Amino acid sequence: MSLDKVTVAKRYSKALFELLNSQNQLDDGLEKLKQIRTVFQDNPQLGTVLTDKSLAPSERQKLVQPLLDATSGTIHNLVQMVYDYNRMDAMVEIVNQFQARYDTLHQTVYAEATTAVPLSDSELDALRDGYAGRVGAKTVVLSNRVDPSIIGGVVVQSAGTILDGSIKTKINRLRQTLLG
Amino acid sequence: MSIKAEEISALIKQQLANYQDEISVEETGTVTYVGDGIARAHGLENALSGELLEFDTGVYGMVQNLESNDVGIVVLGDFTKITEGDTVKRTGRIMEVPVGDELIGRVVNPLGQAVDGLGTINTGHTRPIERKAPGVMERQSVFEPLQTGMKAIDALVPIGRGQRELIIGDRKTGKTTVAIDTIINQKDQNMICIYVAIGQKESTVRGSVETLRKYGAMDYTIVVTAGPSEPAPLLYIAPYAGAAMGEEFMFNGKHVLIVYDDLSKQADAYRELSLILRRPPGREAYPGDIFYTHSRLLERAAKLNDELGGGSMTALPIIETKAGDVSAYIPTNVISITDGQIFLDSDSFYSGIRPAIDAGTSVSRVGGDAQVKAMKKVAGTLRLDLASYHELESFAQFGSDLDAATQAKLNRGARTVEVLKQPLHAPLSVANQVLILYALTRGFLDKVELDDIAKFESGLFDFFNGSHKDLLDTITSTGQLPDDAALKSAVQEYADTFQPSKVSQDQAAATN
Numbered sequence: 001m002s003l004d005k006v007t008v009a010k011r012y013s014k015a016l017f018e019l020l021n022s023q024n025q026l027d028d029g030l031e032k033l034k035q036i037r038t039v040f041q042d043n044p045q046l047g048t049v050l051t052d053k054s055l056a057p058s059e060r061q062k063l064v065q066p067l068l069d070a071t072s073g074t075i076h077n078l079v080q081m082v083y084d085y086n087r088m089d090a091m092v093e094i095v096n097q098f099q100a101r102y103d104t105l106h107q108t109v110y111a112e113a114t115t116a117v118p119l120s121d122s123e124l125d126a127l128r129d130g131y132a133g134r135v136g137a138k139t140v141v142l143s144n145r146v147d148p149s150i151i152g153g154v155v156v157q158s159a160g161t162i163l164d165g166s167i168k169t170k171i172n173r174l175r176q177t178l179l180g
Numbered sequence: 181m182s183i184k185a186e187e188i189s190a191l192i193k194q195q196l197a198n199y200q201d202e203i204s205v206e207e208t209g210t211v212t213y214v215g216d217g218i219a220r221a222h223g224l225e226n227a228l229s230g231e232l233l234e235f236d237t238g239v240y241g242m243v244q245n246l247e248s249n250d251v252g253i254v255v256l257g258d259f260t261k262i263t264e265g266d267t268v269k270r271t272g273r274i275m276e277v278p279v280g281d282e283l284i285g286r287v288v289n290p291l292g293q294a295v296d297g298l299g300t301i302n303t304g305h306t307r308p309i310e311r312k313a314p315g316v317m318e319r320q321s322v323f324e325p326l327q328t329g330m331k332a333i334d335a336l337v338p339i340g341r342g343q344r345e346l347i348i349g350d351r352k353t354g355k356t357t358v359a360i361d362t363i364i365n366q367k368d369q370n371m372i373c374i375y376v377a378i379g380q381k382e383s384t385v386r387g388s389v390e391t392l393r394k395y396g397a398m399d400y401t402i403v404v405t406a407g408p409s410e411p412a413p414l415l416y417i418a419p420y421a422g423a424a425m426g427e428e429f430m431f432n433g434k435h436v437l438i439v440y441d442d443l444s445k446q447a448d449a450y451r452e453l454s455l456i457l458r459r460p461p462g463r464e465a466y467p468g469d470i471f472y473t474h475s476r477l478l479e480r481a482a483k484l485n486d487e488l489g490g491g492s493m494t495a496l497p498i499i500e501t502k503a504g505d506v507s508a509y510i511p512t513n514v515i516s517i518t519d520g521q522i523f524l525d526s527d528s529f530y531s532g533i534r535p536a537i538d539a540g541t542s543v544s545r546v547g548g549d550a551q552v553k554a555m556k557k558v559a560g561t562l563r564l565d566l567a568s569y570h571e572l573e574s575f576a577q578f579g580s581d582l583d584a585a586t587q588a589k590l591n592r593g594a595r596t597v598e599v600l601k602q603p604l605h606a607p608l609s610v611a612n613q614v615l616i617l618y619a620l621t622r623g624f625l626d627k628v629e630l631d632d633i634a635k636f637e638s639g640l641f642d643f644f645n646g647s648h649k650d651l652l653d654t655i656t657s658t659g660q661l662p663d664d665a666a667l668k669s670a671v672q673e674y675a676d677t678f679q680p681s682k683v684s685q686d687q688a689a690a691t692n
Contacts, residue, residue, distance in 0.1 A: 004249065007249060160207055160223045160225060161206065161208065162206045162267075163203055169204060170201065173199070174199060177199050178196075
């Protein structure tokens with residue numbers, strides 16, 4: 001049974017992360033990886049074309065060459081290796097997993113705050129600090145989404161958890177208390 | 181009636197006082213696959229095996245597989261409204277069903293919700309559907325009898341309270357009937373019955389419920405049903421839900437009889453969801469833990485010790501075989517788990533021997549200790565008699581000249597088979613069973629024509645009810661056989677007055 005992309009990506013990113021960490025090149029590496037990810041995201045078919053057999057090997061080589069030329073050192077080796085092992089379609093996921101590891105190391109959390117009205121910068125800062133204290137993170141990258149249907153309050157959604165302080169949810173709970 | 185605004189507002193205030201304004205914290209995951217009653221979700225990193233999850237649509241799911249990147253979930257309800265990308269929340273609870281007296285007389289689905297249209301059931305408390313079975317020290321040996329009301333079972337394969345007795349046979353051999361008749365016979369026996377219908381046609385379940393209601397058995401019965409149109413996970417959890425309902429009574433010192441009709445369908449449902457969850461298939465494509473699925477369920481049947489109230493739960497699992505093949509995977513598994521089996525034979529069924537119990541292959545490993553003493557005395561040699569009769573019967577077909585002893589044996593055998601026949605939904609009391617078997621083993625039936633046995637039997641019961649009720653009462657109250665001379669003379673008295681429906685040539689010749 002072939003492994004799924006996430007499993008593969010976790011293994012590659014772990015090895016890459018440990019290697020770059022020992023070379024003290026984490027920040028530099030992440031920047032380069034993000035650029036590679038942009039290339040793959042801009043050309044959604046690139047990953048599959050480089051993995052499956054729809055192109056002749058020589059033409060595939062031509063496609064991957066610019067990527068190899070543009071990189072150097074460990075990242076160059078990574079691209080070469082992922083290409084050799086036919087895992088180019090997992091490239092985006094490898095970078096994602098790498099970034100997840102990087103974020104864990106630097107205690108960075110990404111979160112989305114949903115509010116009924118747009119938040120001002122100072123309010124966002126206060127929310128950011130409060131959330132950082134609650135989850136024990138150094139940096140919180142917070143984006144703001146406006147959804148009038150929650151009526152009021154804030155819903156902070158981060159990977160795997162939802163902190164729900166919206167009026168809508170409170171009303172629903174109140175209803176359950178009264179009816180249940 | 182006037183609406184009392186003050187009372188109502190006081191009630192609402194009281195409820196509101198309990199309301200706490202807090203931010204809800206929920207762990208979530210994202211659905212990545214949905215289909216055939218199964219969902220997979222990324223995230224949910226702290227989810228526990230067996231935990232209940234809630235989907236956006238309000239449908240609940242149960243965690244089955246914990247894998248490195250995702251979680252396999254069985255959906256307990258309508259999965260068609262769940263889409264890829266939906267969020268799924270942890271609830272922190274494990275799967276539970278409502279339990280309690282309020283369920284008695286109701287028909288519910290495996291989640292404990294009423295499906296009989298008689299309104300919602302508010303029991304107030306719940307039990308987890310999966311529970312570790314009582315251990316060694318919490319049990320005691322089976323010693324009280326469970327009367328099925330069927331002569332063939334109570335005489336040959338007696339069942340004790342707390343036993344697990346398998347009912348096995350091909351389709352259309354009367355497996356469900358044996359179970360239903362047993363439930364009907366539990367009237368006034370201080371028993372609570374639970375009938376778990378797994379994958380049975382809705383019309384069949386309706387018929388069974390109507391039968392139970394007609395004989396007044398719904399007053400002490402709970403019916404749990406998961407029809408064939410329900411998704412496989414509901415069929416899979418149905419017996420566990422039924423067992424949880426039964427345990428509530430058992431731990432309160434009551435006696436429970438639970439029928440799982442049938443476990444082959446539950447195994448099929450579990451195979452289905454296991455294959456979709458991508459668990460490796462084993463023999464007959466069943467997953468590796470199919471044995472554990474059944475063993476942990478049946479192990480929950482128990483006779484508790486006196487410190488725990490001495491309650492019991494007797495399980496009658498049903499297994500359907502294909503063309504009499506008991507060596508298939510599921511039948512062998514369940515045979516080895518249970519304390520004996522009642523084997524129903526389709527050939528006997530069609531030749532008119534109903535209940536079609538095969539005395540040779542049916543056994544009860546612990547029920548003998550629980551059998552009423554009087555019954556033990558009259559039924560002691562029955563099994564051997566039947567075995568030798570069947571052996572002789574096949575030989576006798578070839579030869580015409582038989583010696584008197586063989587002739588007598590064949591004669592007695594044919595009458596034994598006839599006596600063990602019983603009509604539908606007509607369970608007999610122990611006293612009556614002992615009486616007719618006494619008449620059989622003491623030779624009172626040897627001169628009665630085969631066609632007259634049923635008539636003799638019903639007449640005998642009427643005669644004893646009218647003239648010798650004390651003898652029947654002795655059996656019922658003490659469990660011992662009454663004074664042999666008295667019983668013998670009473671039966672003789674009836675046999676002498678018995679009028680055969682027609683005088684046959686043999687008898688006419690014999691009297692000359």
